[in-house]
Amino acid sequence: MADEKLHMNIVVAGHVDHGKSTVIGRLLADTHTLPDGKIEGIRELCRRTGKPFEYAFLLDALKDERAQGITIDTARCFFETEKRKYIIIDAPGHIEFLKNMITGASRADAALLVIDAAEGICENSRRHGYMLEMLGITQIAVLVNKIDLVGYDRAVYDGIVRDYTAFLHTIGITPAVFIPVSAMEGDNIASHSARTPWYDGPDVLEELDRFEGGGHEDKKPLRIPVEDVYKFTEGGDDRRIVAGLCESGSLRAGDEVVFYPSGKSARVKTLEEWFMDADPARRPLEFSRGKSCGFTLETQIYVRRGEIACKAGEEAPAVGRTFRASMFWLGKSPLVPGKEYIIKSCTAKTVCRVAKIHSVLDAASLGKTTDAKQANRHDIADCTIICEREIAFDIGASLPATGRFVIVDNYEISGGGIITEILPDEEGMKGSSAAVSPAERAKYLRQKPLTVSVPDEETGRSLERALFEEGRIAYYAPRLSDEQKNALLSAGLIVLTAGDGEIEATGNLAEDVTAVLLASDNALEV
Amino acid sequence: MQYSHLDMLESRSIHILRESYSAFKNLCMLWSIGKDSTVLLCLARKAFYGHVPFPLVHVDTHYKIPEMIEYRDRLAMAWNLDMIYGENREALDQKETFPDGRATRIECCRRLKTEALTHTLAGDWPRYRLNHTTGLYEVDPNREPFTGVIVGVRADEEGSRSKERYFSPRDRAGDWDADDQPPEFWGQYKTDFAPGTHVRIHPLLDWTEVDIWEYIRREGVPVVSLYFNHGDGKRYRSLGCWPCTKPVDSDASTLDEIIEELKSGKFARVAERSGREQDKEDGGGLEELRRGGYM
Numbered sequence: 001m002a003d004e005k006l007h008m009n010i011v012v013a014g015h016v017d018h019g020k021s022t023v024i025g026r027l028l029a030d031t032h033t034l035p036d037g038k039i040e041g042i043r044e045l046c047r048r049t050g051k052p053f054e055y056a057f058l059l060d061a062l063k064d065e066r067a068q069g070i071t072i073d074t075a076r077c078f079f080e081t082e083k084r085k086y087i088i089i090d091a092p093g094h095i096e097f098l099k100n101m102i103t104g105a106s107r108a109d110a111a112l113l114v115i116d117a118a119e120g121i122c123e124n125s126r127r128h129g130y131m132l133e134m135l136g137i138t139q140i141a142v143l144v145n146k147i148d149l150v151g152y153d154r155a156v157y158d159g160i161v162r163d164y165t166a167f168l169h170t171i172g173i174t175p176a177v178f179i180p181v182s183a184m185e186g187d188n189i190a191s192h193s194a195r196t197p198w199y200d201g202p203d204v205l206e207e208l209d210r211f212e213g214g215g216h217e218d219k220k221p222l223r224i225p226v227e228d229v230y231k232f233t234e235g236g237d238d239r240r241i242v243a244g245l246c247e248s249g250s251l252r253a254g255d256e257v258v259f260y261p262s263g264k265s266a267r268v269k270t271l272e273e274w275f276m277d278a279d280p281a282r283r284p285l286e287f288s289r290g291k292s293c294g295f296t297l298e299t300q301i302y303v304r305r306g307e308i309a310c311k312a313g314e315e316a317p318a319v320g321r322t323f324r325a326s327m328f329w330l331g332k333s334p335l336v337p338g339k340e341y342i343i344k345s346c347t348a349k350t351v352c353r354v355a356k357i358h359s360v361l362d363a364a365s366l367g368k369t370t371d372a373k374q375a376n377r378h379d380i381a382d383c384t385i386i387c388e389r390e391i392a393f394d395i396g397a398s399l400p401a402t403g404r405f406v407i408v409d410n411y412e413i414s415g416g417g418i419i420t421e422i423l424p425d426e427e428g429m430k431g432s433s434a435a436v437s438p439a440e441r442a443k444y445l446r447q448k449p450l451t452v453s454v455p456d457e458e459t460g461r462s463l464e465r466a467l468f469e470e471g472r473i474a475y476y477a478p479r480l481s482d483e484q485k486n487a488l489l490s491a492g493l494i495v496l497t498a499g500d501g502e503i504e505a506t507g508n509l510a511e512d513v514t515a516v517l518l519a520s521d522n523a524l525e526v
Numbered sequence: 527m528q529y530s531h532l533d534m535l536e537s538r539s540i541h542i543l544r545e546s547y548s549a550f551k552n553l554c555m556l557w558s559i560g561k562d563s564t565v566l567l568c569l570a571r572k573a574f575y576g577h578v579p580f581p582l583v584h585v586d587t588h589y590k591i592p593e594m595i596e597y598r599d600r601l602a603m604a605w606n607l608d609m610i611y612g613e614n615r616e617a618l619d620q621k622e623t624f625p626d627g628r629a630t631r632i633e634c635c636r637r638l639k640t641e642a643l644t645h646t647l648a649g650d651w652p653r654y655r656l657n658h659t660t661g662l663y664e665v666d667p668n669r670e671p672f673t674g675v676i677v678g679v680r681a682d683e684e685g686s687r688s689k690e691r692y693f694s695p696r697d698r699a700g701d702w703d704a705d706d707q708p709p710e711f712w713g714q715y716k717t718d719f720a721p722g723t724h725v726r727i728h729p730l731l732d733w734t735e736v737d738i739w740e741y742i743r744r745e746g747v748p749v750v751s752l753y754f755n756h757g758d759g760k761r762y763r764s765l766g767c768w769p770c771t772k773p774v775d776s777d778a779s780t781l782d783e784i785i786e787e788l789k790s791g792k793f794a795r796v797a798e799r800s801g802r803e804q805d806k807e808d809g810g811g812l813e814e815l816r817r818g819g820y821m
Contacts, residue, residue, distance in 0.1 A: 007531045085531075099709035103691070106711030135711065227544045232577040234606065241575060245541045245713070274575045276568060277746050290529055292540035294575065305548055330709055344714050347548075406714040413709055413716060500551075 006084045006213050011105040013091045013132065014114035015122040019145040022183040023114055024077055024088055025055025027204070030190035031079040034058070055183060083209045091128070098131070098378055099330050102416070105132060110139035110211040112204070117156055117180070118149045121163055123364040129164075130363040130380065133173050134328055134418060136400045139211045140176040143204065147196065148182040154198045170366065177207055218289045221314035222249030223394070223402045225346035226259070226307045230294070241272050242303060243294040244347070247401035249311065250288035251295065256312035259303045260392035261319040265312060266297040302518035306348035308392045308402060317394050317402060321387040322355075324421035325396075326380065327407070328363075331414030334374040335381060335407075341414075343387060345405035351388040352407070358382045384423060393419055441492045447472050447520040449489040452512075453501030454478075459512070460496045463505060466513045467494060472520065494520055532741055539566075539729040540573040541713065542692055543676070546727045547579060549717035550674030554610070554647075557582040559594040560765045561749050563678035565738055566730055568747045570676075571605070581608040581655075583646060583672070587638035588618055589625060589767035597750050602656055609656035610666060612646025614638050625769045638767075647672045647724070673719070676727045682734050694726045695719060736788050743781040755779045763793070 012020045028034050039058065046053040077088040089108055091101040105111065111132050115125050132140055142164060150156040157180045168176065179188055180196050181204060187193035188203045202210065224244040231240045251257070251268065258265040271284045272294040287293040303309075310316055329335045335354060343352040360372035361380040375381035396403030396418035407415040442448050452474075454460040460476040467474040474494040477484075488495045494516060496505075503519055505512045529537070546553055555570060555578075557563045570578050584598060602609035617623060617637040624634035645651035649669035657664050681690060691707050693715035708716045719725055730738075742749060752773075755761040760773040774793075778784045787793050 005531075007534075100707075103707075103710045227541075228548050230574060232574065232579065234577055237575070237577070239575070243544060243573075245537070272575060274572050275745070276571070288529075290534060290537055292537040292544065292573070342718065346713075401712075404712055406712065408718050411716075411718045411720055413714060416709075416711060 005080070007087060008084055008110065008208075008211065008213050009087045009089060009108045010208065011089045011091050011108035011111045011132075011137070012114065013101065013105060013111055013128040015116070015119075015124040015128075018114045018116040018119065018122070018125070019183050020090065020114050022055040023112065023143060023145065023181070023189075023204075024090060025058040026183040026186060026189050027088070028077060028079055029055065029058070030186065031081065031205070033077075033079040081205055081209055084213065086208065098127075101128065102131060102135065102328075102330070105137065106135045108137055109213060110141075110208070111137050112141050112143055113176075114143045114145050115160060115164065117144050117147045117160065120160060121167070125164070126167055126366065127363045127378075129168065129173070130171055131328065133171060134326070134380075134416070136404075138174075140173075141204070141207045142176050142178045143181045143183075144178060145181050145183055147180045147187060148185050152180075152187075152195045154196075157199075167366070177201065179204055179207060218248055218250065220248040220289075220399060221316075222251055222255075222257075222309065222311040223247040223317070223399060224251065224287075224293065224309040225348070225402065226303055226305055226309060227347050228305055229303060239272065239296055240300065241294040241296055242309065243292075244309065246287050246289055246291045246293055247346070248289050248399055249314065250286050251293070251309075251311070252286050253295075257297075257309045258312050258316065259301075259307040259309055260317050261390045262303065262307055263319075264301045264303060266299045266301050269296045269298045271295050300518065302521055306391070308346065317392045317399075318422045319390055319392050320422060321390050321425050322384065322423040323393065323419050324358075324382070324384050324423055325405070325417040325419050326382055327375070327415050327417035328380050329375045329377060329415045331377060331407075331409050331412065333409065334376045335379075335383075335409075335415060336374045337383075342408040343385070343391075343405050344408060345391055345393055346402055348389075348391040350391060352385050355384040355386050358384070382420075385417070395419055395422070438490075438492075445473055445492045447492070447494060449492050449494065450503065450516075450519050451485065451489065451495045451497060451499075451501040452503045452505055452516055453499060454496050454505045455507055459505055459507050459509075462509055463512055463516070464496055466509060467516060470513065470517060472517070474516075532737065532744060535733055535737055536569065536572070536741070538732065539569045542715070542727060542729040543570055543573040545713075545715060545717065546674050546676055546693075546729075547574070549715075550725070552670055552672045553580045553674040553676070554583045554672045555580060555676040556643075556678070557584050557598070558678070558765070559584065559590070559598050559750065560678075561738055561742065561747075561753060562680060562730060562733075564749055565733075565741055565747055566676070566678040567607075568745060569729065578605070578607055580676075581610050583653075583675075584609070584611045585639055585643045585646065586611045586613045587642070587767050588613065589623070589638070589769055591752060591765065591768050591771075593752060594750055594765060599656070599661075601748070603658065603661060606658065607656075609663075610646075610653050611663065612642050612651060612653050614642040614645075615651070617641070631770055634770075647675060671724070673724045674727055675724060676729065678730050679728050680733050680735070680738075681731045690728055690731060691716070692728050692731055693717065694728065696724050696726060736785065739781065739785045739788065743785065753784070 012024055014020055029039055042057050043053050079086050089104040091104045113129060115121060144157050144160050147157065161178045179201060180199050181188045183189060187195055190203060190205050192203055224246050226242055227244045229240055229242050253268050253271055255268045256265060257268055271287060273284050275282050308317055337354045337357055340351050340353055343350055357372050357375060359382045360369045360375050363380050394403040403419045405417050406413050454463060457478065460478065464474045464476040472494055474496055475488060476496040478498040480497050485495055485497065503515050555566065557567060614637050622628050622637060624631050629637065646653055648671045653666040654663040655666035679690065691710045693710065695708065695716055716725060750765065752762045752765060755777055759775055759777055761776045761778060762771065763774050765771060776787060778787045
């Protein structure tokens with residue numbers, strides 16, 4: 001494509017009133033992104049109303065104009081350097097909007113964290129620093145702003161650098177770059193300021209251009225969480241395509257892939273991508289990080305959503321039900337041990353419980369409570385989590401995308417966590433009340449329970465017989481309530497029914513038997 | 527492998543489409559026939575390898591430019607789309623519309639679009655489904671409500687849309703609480719919801735108008751010819767109902783010329799919806815409509 005400059009998302013975070021809007025306004029002004037005469041207009045308005053000029057007014061003015069139909073976006077501003085295009089995400093500094101800050105910041109590749117030189121490190125300076133770290137944003141430049149208000153005093157700057165570096169150390173972050181700036185006066189934003197001769201580091205624009213963009217070569221092991229296996233038969237299409245987003249590593253045809261937690265493996269037959277023009281020159285040779293991809297396998301194995309495709313010979317993920325995690329809580333009701341929650345880790349989704357809260361941290365004050373009974377909104381909890389089903393995962397510090405999860409409480413995403421330690425599952429068994437676990441039952445019956453929708457009675461009866469002869473316990477019951485169906489499934493049966501099934505029988509007996517066997521095979525390999 | 531900006535946008539949108547397909551049993555996609563939702567339709571074909579495994583829903587105000595309806599049905603037949611349309615029959619019969627002089631533009635939008643859409647999604651007004659054998663629309667016996675609705679809005683279109691999430695819940699009345707939205711991070715979306723509510727899904731949220739046109743050029747997405755100048759120095763930049771949508775003055779008659787015009791030419795600093803009269807009628811009108819379910 002012609003002139004496709006790379007894009008980078010930058011989030012501007014920090015405590016309320018420490019000058020985030022001013023920094024953004026100044027960046028727009030100094031990169032000549034603003035319409036002609038805009039700044040002069042605001043200066044004139046300020047002169048007339050007797051207010052001191054502020055770049056933040058510029059953003060407000062753009063917002064008003066936008067409402068009247070001009071295209072500049074204030075929730076997301078755009079500007080451009082020689083090197084690339086930047087999209088700025090403005091993160092609200094108020095604690096009430098922490099979930100909005102997290103939503104915005106999680107889309108960023110790098111962050112500018114603004115601290116007021118005069119006011120010093122405040123509650124949300126620390127909280128935002130902590131959240132950026134948890135969200136996986138490792139490229140952070142700390143702007144010590146309003147340096148003009150302290151008379152460009154190096155001692156004040158050094159004090160903030162010392163204290164904030166110490167804070168970053170306590171939460172395990174490599175000290176970031178610090179830049180003394182005055183967004184109002186333009187010091188060290190787009191050029192080096194003569195008023196801070198004691199500072200010889202980069203200005204803000206230089207630092208932004210130094211950040212690394214996404215999409216560079218990825219040496220990490222392959223991780224493609226399976227979103228689905230597609231088989232669209234329309235038009236005679238008989239491909240079974242495993243689809244998912246490549247979170248790390250790369251994949252080519254001929255690679256041997258292993259799916260976890262099942263541990264099944266097969267060789268990749270084709271990489272699949274659809275183009276409207278069906279141009280063979282566009283056929284992919286490799287999929288790598290960031291690509292929503294799909295591939296077919298040489299041998300038919302039954303894999304499903306929730307597994308992670310990995311490459312044989314590369315580092316494998318952990319498989320288990322129990323792990324320790326560091327978690328931020330956003331829920332309206334507190335996080336409490338013992339309660340059932342839904343956990344989503346990549347495409348895996350299961351029920352989980354918090355077995356123990358080891359400690360709770362107030363990210364603003366860094367106050368730690370070790371005997372907490374619960375974690376409240378905005379707290380960070382170190383806890384042990386036990387899942388009902390086995391999932392595949394990594395340690396967050398080595399592979400972030402597959403080493404984290406969210407917790408759903410009462411239909412809402414209420415927390416996010418980073419997996420810090422794999423724990424043996426025995427610990428997880430404690431407190432489990434089921435006399436016979438679903439896994440044990442499946443192993444005994446040599447089948448995994450599932451539902452098969454059958455088109456008519458004849459198909460149902462003959463499929464039931466054929467599966468019986470294969471040693472499987474299937475039961476044909478065309479009309480079932482959800483309750484009845486769940487009871488049969490809990491008992492470990494393969495249920496043939498008229499309703500919605502995980503598999504749709506076609507009426508071709510041999511094909512249907514194979515499909516059911518593939519689908520209920522898991523238990524044999526436990 | 528170095529992916530481009532368009533590759534990354536495409537990949538995120540496909541991920542959202544696939545997550546929707548996995549999470550929602552009663553899923554549909556709104557197709558306004560405009561360029562954005564047509565790009566979305568092509569992204570769905572890409573996500574599902576040439577197939578579109580859910581119905582497309584079009585709200586027919588019966589004031590659309592006729593060429594748009596012809597184009598809709600032509601593509602629906604050619605691409606084997608499960609095509610459904612809905613309408614506000616009562617308002618049309620009673621002539622309670624702006625062109626009939628019996629409603630303001632905003633009231634007209636509310637009746638012919640918002641109300642028609644709400645009831646079509648809920649299934650309590652008739653849905654008309656394309657029969658691919660006859661090429662005609664028939665009343666659809668399926669009246670189950672759609673719980674996941676994929677919509678092609680972009681954050682940069684106008685103010686209220688920049689507040690949207692990829693997965694945006696609507697309550698029983700179809701209302702949107704813009705001030706209290708769910709958090710969204712790490713590719714995890716709100717796919718769990720209470721009975722009676724539904725979720726709007728926005729795979730194009732991060733795309734800009736220029737991105738859309740560059741993607742149309744790169745992928746060969748067919749768009750209605752109304753977007754191009756055919757010699758009279760006029761073209762449509764945004765499509766809607768004919769009484770409320772005006773063409774803009776433009777000589778752009780090719781994709782290259784349209785992209786040039788947006789990037790550095792006469793439209794570089796003019797809003798896309800400047801030809802849409804309902805936006806101007808009252809300040810904040812669109813946000814009001816959107817809270818009530820407007821696209």
